[in-house]
Amino acid sequence: METRSTCGYCGVGCGVVIEHDGEHVTGVRGDPDHPANFGRLCAKGQALHLTMTPSAMRFRARTPLVRTARAAPFAPAGWTPTLEMLADRFANCIAEHGPDSVAFYISGQLTTEDYYVFNKLAKGLIGTNNVDTNSRLCMSSAVAGYKMTLGADAPPCCYEDLDDADVVLIAGSNTAWAHPVLYRRLEAARAQNPQLKVIVVDPRRTATAADADLHLAIEPGTDVALFHGLLHVLLWEELIDPAWIARHTSGFAELKSIVREFTPRAAAQICGVREEDLVTAARWFGHAGAALSLYCQGLNQSTAGTAKNAALINLHLATGQIGRPGAGPFSLTGQPNAMGGREVGGMATLLSAHRDLADPAHRAEVAKLWGVDRVPDRPGHTAVELFEALAAGTVKMVWIACTNPAQSLPDQRAVRAGLERAELVVLQEVCTDTETAAYADVLLPGAGWAEKEGTVTNSERRITRVRAAVPAPGEARGDWAIATAFAQALEARLRPGLPTLFPYLSVADVFAEHVKTTVGRDLDIGGLSHARLDESGPQQWPFPAGATSGRARLYGDGCFPTADGRARFAAVPYKPVAEAVSAHYPFKLMTGRLRDQWHGMSRTGTVASLHAHAPEPALSMHPFDLERRGLAAGDLASIRSKRGELIVPLAASDELRPGHAFLPMHWGGATLTGADAMGINVLTTGASCPQSKQPELKHAAVRIARAELPQRLVAFGQARDDDAVATRAALRQALSGVAYASVVMLSGPRPGVLVRAAAAEPFHAALLEKVDAALGLTGDDIACYDDPRRGIGRRLRQQDARIAAVRMSGDVGAEAWLRDAFDSGDDVSALRTALLTPGARPPGRRIKRSALVCTCFGVTEDAIRACPGDLAHVQSELKCGTNCGSCLPELRRLVAARPDGMAA
Ligand code: SF4
Numbered sequence: 001m002e003t004r005s006t007c008g009y010c011g012v013g014c015g016v017v018i019e020h021d022g023e024h025v026t027g028v029r030g031d032p033d034h035p036a037n038f039g040r041l042c043a044k045g046q047a048l049h050l051t052m053t054p055s056a057m058r059f060r061a062r063t064p065l066v067r068t069a070r071a072a073p074f075a076p077a078g079w080t081p082t083l084e085m086l087a088d089r090f091a092n093c094i095a096e097h098g099p100d101s102v103a104f105y106i107s108g109q110l111t112t113e114d115y116y117v118f119n120k121l122a123k124g125l126i127g128t129n130n131v132d133t134n135s136r137l138c139m140s141s142a143v144a145g146y147k148m149t150l151g152a153d154a155p156p157c158c159y160e161d162l163d164d165a166d167v168v169l170i171a172g173s174n175t176a177w178a179h180p181v182l183y184r185r186l187e188a189a190r191a192q193n194p195q196l197k198v199i200v201v202d203p204r205r206t207a208t209a210a211d212a213d214l215h216l217a218i219e220p221g222t223d224v225a226l227f228h229g230l231l232h233v234l235l236w237e238e239l240i241d242p243a244w245i246a247r248h249t250s251g252f253a254e255l256k257s258i259v260r261e262f263t264p265r266a267a268a269q270i271c272g273v274r275e276e277d278l279v280t281a282a283r284w285f286g287h288a289g290a291a292l293s294l295y296c297q298g299l300n301q302s303t304a305g306t307a308k309n310a311a312l313i314n315l316h317l318a319t320g321q322i323g324r325p326g327a328g329p330f331s332l333t334g335q336p337n338a339m340g341g342r343e344v345g346g347m348a349t350l351l352s353a354h355r356d357l358a359d360p361a362h363r364a365e366v367a368k369l370w371g372v373d374r375v376p377d378r379p380g381h382t383a384v385e386l387f388e389a390l391a392a393g394t395v396k397m398v399w400i401a402c403t404n405p406a407q408s409l410p411d412q413r414a415v416r417a418g419l420e421r422a423e424l425v426v427l428q429e430v431c432t433d434t435e436t437a438a439y440a441d442v443l444l445p446g447a448g449w450a451e452k453e454g455t456v457t458n459s460e461r462r463i464t465r466v467r468a469a470v471p472a473p474g475e476a477r478g479d480w481a482i483a484t485a486f487a488q489a490l491e492a493r494l495r496p497g498l499p500t501l502f503p504y505l506s507v508a509d510v511f512a513e514h515v516k517t518t519v520g521r522d523l524d525i526g527g528l529s530h531a532r533l534d535e536s537g538p539q540q541w542p543f544p545a546g547a548t549s550g551r552a553r554l555y556g557d558g559c560f561p562t563a564d565g566r567a568r569f570a571a572v573p574y575k576p577v578a579e580a581v582s583a584h585y586p587f588k589l590m591t592g593r594l595r596d597q598w599h600g601m602s603r604t605g606t607v608a609s610l611h612a613h614a615p616e617p618a619l620s621m622h623p624f625d626l627e628r629r630g631l632a633a634g635d636l637a638s639i640r641s642k643r644g645e646l647i648v649p650l651a652a653s654d655e656l657r658p659g660h661a662f663l664p665m666h667w668g669g670a671t672l673t674g675a676d677a678m679g680i681n682v683l684t685t686g687a688s689c690p691q692s693k694q695p696e697l698k699h700a701a702v703r704i705a706r707a708e709l710p711q712r713l714v715a716f717g718q719a720r721d722d723d724a725v726a727t728r729a730a731l732r733q734a735l736s737g738v739a740y741a742s743v744v745m746l747s748g749p750r751p752g753v754l755v756r757a758a759a760a761e762p763f764h765a766a767l768l769e770k771v772d773a774a775l776g777l778t779g780d781d782i783a784c785y786d787d788p789r790r791g792i793g794r795r796l797r798q799q800d801a802r803i804a805a806v807r808m809s810g811d812v813g814a815e816a817w818l819r820d821a822f823d824s825g826d827d828v829s830a831l832r833t834a835l836l837t838p839g840a841r842p843p844g845r846r847i848k849r850s851a852l853v854c855t856c857f858g859v860t861e862d863a864i865r866a867c868p869g870d871l872a873h874v875q876s877e878l879k880c881g882t883n884c885g886s887c888l889p890e891l892r893r894l895v896a897a898r899p900d901g902m903a904a
Contacts, residue, residue: 046883133347197288205656387418613855
């Protein structure tokens with residue numbers, strides 16, 4: 001059987017066809033009819049069904065779980081008593097401490113209907129604006145930037161604009177990795193139009209930057225200075241559109257007075273780029289028939305996030321590059337439904353259907369639509385503030401849905417202090433093993449991808465149905481249904497005897513009510529319903545009643561949703577990052593995505609093949625910095641910011657400038673499981689943009705030094721009972737508290753689990769026993785070597801004369817050849833003595849490890865380098881890049897770097 005739905009990861013919003021037998025998901029492929037992807041999926045999307053295997057779902061929540069103390073185990077409970085108990089506790093808290101003593105922290109991965117119910121529950125029923133979302137970490141600067149300049153939170157562009165653009169300016173986005181299917185579209189547009197110029201603004205030479213015609217490798221956080229510098233050149237060289245500015249905008253004079261000082265030389269100096277490159281970029285943009293900007297977290301996750309967005313939009317307004325094919329400022333959304341959350345106003349500073357929380361008339365409209373007396377006027381706590389308020393005790397109870405703040409929020413020490421202090425933490429989740437679950441008092445099982453119904457909106461304002469292909473297991477329910485049932489129980493206490501505010505019998509009913517709130521607004525979808533979407537497929541908003549299609553582009557008439565109908569130039573000053581580097585913290589730490597992982601890895605982290613591209617955590621530094629500090633790739637280093645310390649291995653990368661360092665955002669406390677187990681965000685700062693309240697996750701000042709942890713442990717092997725997720729969990733548990741420990745999936749010829757740990761003192765026998773037990777290294781048939789005096793030990797399990805699992809402690813020098821023997825599956829029965837002898841280097845097949853480039857066909861860098869011919873020939877020989885295409889930028893780079901390479 002097949003069911004059409006949507007990918008649950010990024011904001012490209014690819015349509016998928018889920019293959020299933022009515023009970024289990026068996027496969028997934030791209031929906032050829034979906035206008036976002038026309039059948040394509042990236043590596044993550046192609047592996048969606050693998051996140052639903054029994055192993056991946058090992059820790060699936062199936063019933064409500066309740067515990068009396070955080071250290072106690074959860075016990076199953078029924079839905080009705082659990083929701084009644086929660087309603088009692090929330091009602092009592094509200095009665096004693098007021099509505100702002102409770103809060104909801106929700107997610108851009110919820111459907112629009114889920115979001116709608118939570119928002120109405122908080123603002124309409126309880127009377128608090130304390131409902132914020134992980135979209136605050138992702139898109140709130142884009143919201144504030146659009147509203148500041150264009151008057152409404154509405155991306156004016158569509159994906160087809162890539163086909164019509166002459167210049168594409170990509171700022172703060174590694175689109176090739178973060179939005180791969182959209183990047184395929186850009187590649188196709190470049191192939192069609194060789195004159196198309198791509199400019200990339202990014203401190204790192206990412207895959208996207210390496211592919212560009214011009215890479216402006218700015219210093220972190222200097223984007224506003226760059227955009228002002230570009231505008232300065234546009235003004236100086238008369239490449240602006242004065243007539244369009246006069247007709248459709250206001251505020252240009254104030255902006256001009258600010259950009260006057262951003263001469264190309266001054267701007268280039270601030271940004272650390274070549275003056276001539278800045279001028280070239282401005283000329284390309286200014287001369288373009290159609291100029292399109294794509295931008296994402298590099299602009300948004302910043303203390304100047306709103307200013308960066310606005311300064312980029314200024315360029316489009318100054319040149320009239322908006323509202324026509326191929327032109328406009330196009331914010332790419334990170335999550336599958338950050339847009340839907342914005343549409344329903346599901347944030348602490350927003351109101352339904354793009355209404356203004358500060359406007360009494362707008363609040364009255366929403367109150368009337370909801371049938372309540374009023375909605376609160378004071379903005380609620382935004383994400384970072386919410387956890388500070390929990391720590392301060394002013395917010396006492398928090399309901400978290402479909403997100404993992406104990407991994408993803410900055411300044412984890414502060415976040416976890418808030419979770420610890422909270423009187424009640426309710427977690428609505430699919431699985432029980434996220435970092436946040438450790439702080440939950442109650443865990444409510446939500447339906448996951450392929451199990452739930454609703455809609456999501458992608459980056460181009462296109463609303464797509466999300467459909468259930470299989471039933472949710474056990475008693476798990478759709479998130480909207482959980483929120484509705486709780487709301488009904490709570491309203492029985494807060495407004496007894498009155499008709500329910502939540503009369504929904506189906507998710508379509510929720511959507512229908514949301515539709516009513518949009519009528520007459522800029523995002524009017526009065527013409528849409530679930531039935532209409534089922535009949536006509538995905539549609540862009542606005543789509544008012546009577547319309548036959550949505551609108552592809554906005555503002556083609558030059559009319560903007562502001563009081564005077566004019567777009568507003570934003571005279572924003574340039575401000576540097578929150579944390580300047582110093583003698584004490586001399587490195588600029590940046591964060592970002594890996595190609596094949598998603599957020600905190602609670603889903604993609606369960607799929608072995610998605611680990612192959614970047615198998616282990618590492619902090620990247622320029623080789624010059626490594627050498628200058630006497631460090632080498634593979635060394636363990638201590639990374640310290642003002643907030644905490646993380647120990648992680650080092651990697652050399654010339655994609656960074658000296659003085660910069662890079663750490664992927666995915667490695668949380670579940671993967672870097674030692675010591676405090678707080679992951680990368682123990683380092684990042686909660687300092688936020690004053691307008692958007694989005695924290696500066698992209699930059700922190702750090703110092704980096706060798707971690708003196710001489711005792712090492714390496715263990716690897718096949719997972720027990722083919723249950724890699726359970727084996728990994730047991731290993732993580734065994735290693736908690738060790739100074740450094742990472743536990744990752746092994747992909748490759750023999751999938752399994754790999755552990756690395758390091759400590760100052762020899763590992764305790766009890767810890768080693770737990771590691772051994774997790775990998776099946778116990779029993780009579782296990783080969784053992786122990787030298788307690790030197791703290792050296794080794795365990796080895798063979799199966800059919802092949803290595804099945806190994807643990808080395810103290811001396812791990814044999815890792816390379818034992819890994820070779822494991823991966824090759826060679827018969828090692830003749831090597832029994834050497835297998836256990838520290839220092840032995842028996843002859844054997846050496847496997848030269850090479851980075852994996854193509855996940856779909858398992859093609860490595862070495863294989864690509866060894867294959868002669870141009871790109872087309874390499875692809876025909878090795879098949880790499882011929883399926884999902886996520887590896888194409890790396891593939892092109894590798895082929896072009898060879899003497900005979902001719903990247904087609
Ligand atoms: Fe999913 Fe990849 Fe498409 Fe994003 S680009 S929606 S992750 S398939």
